[in-house]
Amino acid sequence: MIVGEQKPISEIKEIIAPYKKILILGCGTCVKTCFAGGEDEVAVLASALRLACKKDGKEIEIEEFTVERQCEDEFIREGAPAISRNEGVLSLACGAGVQALARRFVKIPILPGVNTTFIGVLEKQGVFTEECSGCGDCMLAIFGGICPFTRCAKKLLNGPCGGSQNGKCEVNPETDCAWQLIIERLKILGQMDNLRAYVPPKNWQTGLSGGPRKLVREDHII
Amino acid sequence: MTENFKPKITLFHCINAFGDADELSLTDMNNCEIQTVKMACSSMVKDVFLLKAFEAGSDGVVVLVCPEGQCRYVEGNIRAKKRVAWVRNLLDEIGLDGRRLALGNMAAGDKTAAAQIINDVLKNLAELGPNPAV
Amino acid sequence: MNMKASGKLQEILSKGEFAVTAECGPPRGANAEVVRKKGELLKGYVDAVNVTDNQTAIVRMSSIAACTHLLQMGLEPVMQMVVRDRNRIALQSDIMGAYSLGITNILCLSGDHQSFGSQPDALNVFDIDSMNLIRTVQTMREQGKDMSGFELNEPPAMFIGAAANPFADPFEYRVIRLAKKIDAGADFIQTQCIYNIDRFKEWMKMAREEGLTEKVHILGGVTPLKSAGMAKFMNNKVAGMDVPESLIKRIAGVPKEKAVKEGLKICQETIAQLRETKGVHGIHIMAIEWEEIVGEIVEGAGLTPRP
Numbered sequence: 001m002i003v004g005e006q007k008p009i010s011e012i013k014e015i016i017a018p019y020k021k022i023l024i025l026g027c028g029t030c031v032k033t034c035f036a037g038g039e040d041e042v043a044v045l046a047s048a049l050r051l052a053c054k055k056d057g058k059e060i061e062i063e064e065f066t067v068e069r070q071c072e073d074e075f076i077r078e079g080a081p082a083i084s085r086n087e088g089v090l091s092l093a094c095g096a097g098v099q100a101l102a103r104r105f106v107k108i109p110i111l112p113g114v115n116t117t118f119i120g121v122l123e124k125q126g127v128f129t130e131e132c133s134g135c136g137d138c139m140l141a142i143f144g145g146i147c148p149f150t151r152c153a154k155k156l157l158n159g160p161c162g163g164s165q166n167g168k169c170e171v172n173p174e175t176d177c178a179w180q181l182i183i184e185r186l187k188i189l190g191q192m193d194n195l196r197a198y199v200p201p202k203n204w205q206t207g208l209s210g211g212p213r214k215l216v217r218e219d220h221i222i
Numbered sequence: 223m224t225e226n227f228k229p230k231i232t233l234f235h236c237i238n239a240f241g242d243a244d245e246l247s248l249t250d251m252n253n254c255e256i257q258t259v260k261m262a263c264s265s266m267v268k269d270v271f272l273l274k275a276f277e278a279g280s281d282g283v284v285v286l287v288c289p290e291g292q293c294r295y296v297e298g299n300i301r302a303k304k305r306v307a308w309v310r311n312l313l314d315e316i317g318l319d320g321r322r323l324a325l326g327n328m329a330a331g332d333k334t335a336a337a338q339i340i341n342d343v344l345k346n347l348a349e350l351g352p353n354p355a356v
Numbered sequence: 357m358n359m360k361a362s363g364k365l366q367e368i369l370s371k372g373e374f375a376v377t378a379e380c381g382p383p384r385g386a387n388a389e390v391v392r393k394k395g396e397l398l399k400g401y402v403d404a405v406n407v408t409d410n411q412t413a414i415v416r417m418s419s420i421a422a423c424t425h426l427l428q429m430g431l432e433p434v435m436q437m438v439v440r441d442r443n444r445i446a447l448q449s450d451i452m453g454a455y456s457l458g459i460t461n462i463l464c465l466s467g468d469h470q471s472f473g474s475q476p477d478a479l480n481v482f483d484i485d486s487m488n489l490i491r492t493v494q495t496m497r498e499q500g501k502d503m504s505g506f507e508l509n510e511p512p513a514m515f516i517g518a519a520a521n522p523f524a525d526p527f528e529y530r531v532i533r534l535a536k537k538i539d540a541g542a543d544f545i546q547t548q549c550i551y552n553i554d555r556f557k558e559w560m561k562m563a564r565e566e567g568l569t570e571k572v573h574i575l576g577g578v579t580p581l582k583s584a585g586m587a588k589f590m591n592n593k594v595a596g597m598d599v600p601e602s603l604i605k606r607i608a609g610v611p612k613e614k615a616v617k618e619g620l621k622i623c624q625e626t627i628a629q630l631r632e633t634k635g636v637h638g639i640h641i642m643a644i645e646w647e648e649i650v651g652e653i654v655e656g657a658g659l660t661p662r663p
Contacts, residue, residue, distance in 0.1 A: 010314045023252065044312070047273035052316035054355035154440070154466055154480070158487035158540075159533050161466040162521040162548060163595040169593045171469045183529050195532050198491065199538060201484040201503070202443060 002030040002094045006041065009108040013052060015111050016090055020059055023086040024113070025079055025101070027093035034128050036114045037092025039066040040088045045113065054078075070097025076104060083108060095200035136206025136213070142194050142217070144185035149202070151178035157199040229254045229347040232275040235286040236264035237296050240336070241327055254344055260316065264288070265298035272323060273308045280351045282343045283327045285338060292329075298325065318355060324352040363434050363460040364406040364517040368571040368638075368663060369544060369602030374631060375547065376659055377434065377575060378650045379406045380426070381418035384636035391417070396616045402512040403662055404432040404461055406546070406640070410441060413473025420450055423459045434517060435459050436466025443483035444492070448502050451493060455512030460580050463517040463546065464489040482560050487540050490518055494541025518542040520574075523552065524558035531562045538572045545572055546640040549579035549587040551622075552598040553585075568637030576630040580649060581619035584608035588611040620653065627657045 007015075016022055024042050032038025045063045048068045053060040065082040069077040070093035083089055083101075088109040090096045094116040102110040118130035133150040140147060149155045160179035163170025168179040186192050206208075233256050238280055248337075253269075257280075261267065264287035273285045285306055287299035310320030326339030368375045375420055378398050383390040395563045398405055405426055435454050437447065451462065466486045467642035470478050492503055493516050501513035518537045523528065528568070534545070547556040556576065563569055581587050581599075584607045593600035603622060610618045629637045639657075643649050 009312070039269065043270040044273060047270055047277055048316055049313050049354040051273065051276055051318060053319055093439070135577055154485070155482040156466065156485040157486075158485050158536060159529070160524075161486075162519060162524050163596040164524055169472050169524075180526060183526055188527065192528070192532070195529065196536060198487065198490075198536065201488045202484065 001033055001120065001122075002096075002116060003034045003035045003118050003120045003130070004031055004094050005034075005044065005110070006036045006092065006114055009052065010050060012045070012049070012090065012113055015113075016049070016060070016088065017058075019086075019088040019109075021061045021063075021085075021087045023063045023065060023079075023082050023089045025083070025089050025091045025093070026064075027070045027091075027097055028066055028068045030094060031092055031097075031114060033122065042066055042092060045090075070094075071100050073100075073104070076100060077118040080105075104109050134207070135202070135204075137203060139199075142197070142199070144189055144191060144194070146178055146182045146185055148178050148182065151176075151181070155202075157202065159195065182188070227352060229281040229344060230277075230279060230282055231256045231282045231343065232280040233258045233284050234261060234267050234271070234275075234307070235342070236261055236266075236298070238263070238330060239286050239288050240331055240333075253324065254340075256340075263293070263295045263298040265293075265295065265301040266274075267302050267305055269309050269312075271307055272306070274301070275314070276313075276318065276353060276355065277324070279353065279356050281322065281350075282347045283323045283337060284340055284343050285323075285337070286339065288323060288326055289327045289329055318353070319350055322350060322353070358486055362469035362513070363404070363515055365434070365461055366543070367583065367663070368403050372637075373663060374659065375403050375575060376401065376641070376662065377404045377406060377638065378410055378641040378647070379644060380401045380422070380647065381408050381410065381411060382419065382422035384416050386416065386417060388417075388421075388425045389581045389597065391422045391431055394647045395426045395429050395431050397428070398650055400432060401651045401660065402641075403638075404434045404446065406434040406463060409436045409465070409467070410437045410473070411436075412468045413440065413470045413475070413478075415474055420454050420457070420459070423454065424457050427458050432461070433459055433654055434463050436463045436465060437489065437556055438465045438483055439482055439486055439489055440470065440480050442469030442557050443481050444488075444503055445491060447484070448496070450550045451496065451512050451514065452508070455510075455514060459516065459564045460513070460515055462514045464493065465519055466540075469523050482576070486518065487536065489652060490516055490537060490540040490542050498541075501514055516541050517546060519547070520545045521548040521596045522550075523548060523598040524554050528601075530559060531568070533564050534563055534568055534572075535566060538568055542572055544637075547574065548596055549577040549642055550630070551581075551590075551603055552600050555598060559631060573637040573642045575637055575638040576626075576633075576636050576641055576651075577631075577640045578623055578626055579610075579644075580623040580646075580653065581607055581615075582646075583615045583619070586619075598602055620649070620656070623653060624656050627653070631657075 019043040024046050026037050026039050026042035040076045042064050046064045065079055067079045083105050090111050090113045091101055097198040098112045120128050120130045123129045135149050160177055164177040167177055169177045186194055231254050237260055238267040267285055271332050272283055287302050293299040312318040324343045328335035380394045382605050407419045407422045412418055419435050423435045426433045464486045493514050496511050497513045500508050520534055587599050587604045588605055592599045607615055607618050641650050
């Protein structure tokens, strides 16, 4: 899932400042799971903003609506009437959702209310960790299922750096050293030989280095 | 701060803490107006309800829950505690001041404890004044 | 180990003589005189001088430039190169440039993360890792080709170094890592500074057992302690450092004015032990911002004059 965090209220207030009538549009998929922009979060934000604006003597009308996903037309369409009624839309979807809306509702300002951060998993209720950086060339098979590109702060392919201390990363003592994890996992899998094998430089052409990527599946296009 | 400021308080309580507000003889406290909201468990206080109480004109909001470890639904009061903390922060961020919202643990039927918790909030409200977003 | 590269450091190590290297940190500015002054303090006491590459991610004069200043005054530099700030294109380009300027030694490192440095907002690179860098330099030297397979008009024949920390990695992995670096092309290794000599000897034993000491020259790192405070700080706050409690107690046990002297005594004892350890072919003295002490240490260890 995509993980994100709602922007601070102070920043959101500034973003919506020019508008008197806004729609806060939530998304029921990824951002709902990480408590950034689902229906509940839309309600809380709307309420908080109303209180804030009232206190500041700013006039504002806030409408609330949530669609299943903001990255697909099928669902975005459901929000169309609400969108057209308002001067601006504060979208609580991830960056992709915000842009999908902006593409389709060209005449209405679509504003981001969430900072999209990473592709990750729910480690436990309330805790989300980054796992994948979308490099386009997955090598999890040789690393025991743990990604060093994403989880090593230096994207090292051939083992830990000298800063790995007590199994923790030098950058953040609360972060596990990915290589420590890989070594332990390979030990359990009986694949310690993988550690001896030289891993050549990564081909970054499949990654973001080449600009925005596109996937076209002809077999699904009529 | 007006002299005849009579704070409006919304009181969320779990029915396991006490069945009805009358039980607490809250009418002793005629220096405030109290509206109560009964819940099956204190964990039912969603963030948005707490905020809506302020939108509806409350100057203060109190959430009464059972003592930790004695929640009938095990962690209901812990969830309530976490949510209240979250909304307090939110109130600070928007400038309403988180001290308008309080959570208090009370043993079932303990009128004195309930009154104490409400009194503490009233003290804060005397200093903070009416809800500026009304 | 190849014979194509040249330089005093390689010569000394190939002959089986005990080598001495030290470190020099470039200044935070464009003043070459700072580099020359440090060079003067080290001249005659070392076989080669490591020049750091934006160490701790603090922006400093480039390693390649500072190396060149040292070259011009008759010192042999070891250019440290980190993979944090430059991609493979820039790294290969700088390797060729460095060799063309007369720099013949390189130390391939990952680099401290930028969050520790003076400009933590910067984007890091890490296009390739230090292992890839070692292999790249080896390929350039041995095959005369760059990473794309292009034949270079003159291969940079560098003497290749890598770092090793006998006190960090998980136990099972230490020797694997060393073997891997040697396989990738490392000719010499400089270790993290040694205080726990017993643990270091354990690591050396494992290295010998795998036959690694036959394939690479290991130089033991030493840094003189100045105070108990420094000892404690290094043990607690510096990643991958092991300062035994006994040493901390020892230096804490002498009056403050005598701490530096005691620290130097400990340093000499460590050097003596390293000279006795089979497979150790030299020492690497890291006295950051205390270059003036290097001469005293080398003399005290009876390692002058240098060949």
